[in-house]
Amino acid sequence: MKFSLVLIWFCLSPVQLQSPDDQLVVENSVQPGVWTELRDTVVKLKVRVKSSEMKIEELEQRNAALEERVASAELGVGTLKEDSTCRPKAAFTFASGLRGYHGPYRSDTRLVFRKKIMNVGYAYNPSTGVFTAPVRGVYYFRFSVLGASRSYWTGVHLVKNHQRIIIAYESPTGNHQYAVGGATLLLEKGDVVYVLLRSHCQIYDSNDNHSSFSGFLVFRM
Numbered sequence: 001m002k003f004s005l006v007l008i009w010f011c012l013s014p015v016q017l018q019s020p021d022d023q024l025v026v027e028n029s030v031q032p033g034v035w036t037e038l039r040d041t042v043v044k045l046k047v048r049v050k051s052s053e054m055k056i057e058e059l060e061q062r063n064a065a066l067e068e069r070v071a072s073a074e075l076g077v078g079t080l081k082e083d084s085t086c087r088p089k090a091a092f093t094f095a096s097g098l099r100g101y102h103g104p105y106r107s108d109t110r111l112v113f114r115k116k117i118m119n120v121g122y123a124y125n126p127s128t129g130v131f132t133a134p135v136r137g138v139y140y141f142r143f144s145v146l147g148a149s150r151s152y153w154t155g156v157h158l159v160k161n162h163q164r165i166i167i168a169y170e171s172p173t174g175n176h177q178y179a180v181g182g183a184t185l186l187l188e189k190g191d192v193v194y195v196l197l198r199s200h201c202q203i204y205d206s207n208d209n210h211s212s213f214s215g216f217l218v219f220r221m
Contacts, residue, residue, distance in 0.1 A: 091216035092124040093117040095209035103202035133187035137220040142182035145203040146210035150174035155198035
């Protein structure tokens with residue numbers, strides 16, 4: 001700013017270099033109106049500089065606020081990823097794996113669905129037919145079994161621990177009939193769920209997976 005004022009002052013003033021001493025002689029012949037105009041120009045420049053400084057400061061504040069929001073969003077995404085990674089998962093679907101008839105038996109018998117279709121989290125054990133809840137939460141279960149006998153009923157229970165929750169029955173007709181059921185259950189960690197074949201009942205299956213058992217964790221509690 002000072003350099004600009006000096007430059008303007010030199011342009012408005014007659015300058016002579018005289019020999020032999022090469023002295024700079026300046027004749028101060030600037031009119032009062034010129035000084036007034038020059039002063040006004042300086043004032044305007046100062047105002048513009050001040051305005052620019054204020055705008056720069058405002059932009060810096062906005063940028064700082066934006067950086068803070070971005071950092072907060074990144075932290076939230078990281079938390080969600082961590083939560084998703086650490087969250088227990090449980091979902092399964094198994095078919096019976098039978099080829100032909102199963103039953104009847106004199107007493108109730110646990111059905112073991114051995115043919116894996118999906119088993120996320122491995123909470124279902126295909127060796128025992130038992131699902132064990134990995135965490136406390138709400139779960140949904142569904143079963144479907146096929147009957148094709150003229151002599152024996154098709155009947156199964158959905159069991160939680162030792163409590164029979166749902167029963168599904170179909171009478172013997174000689175035609176293919178499904179006994180189907182499902183339930184939403186609140187389970188504690190370690191609770192077990194399985195399907196029980198009723199005594200003197202029979203089911204049928206083939207490679208087409210007519211009889212199946214499935215379930216999944218809806219949400220934690």
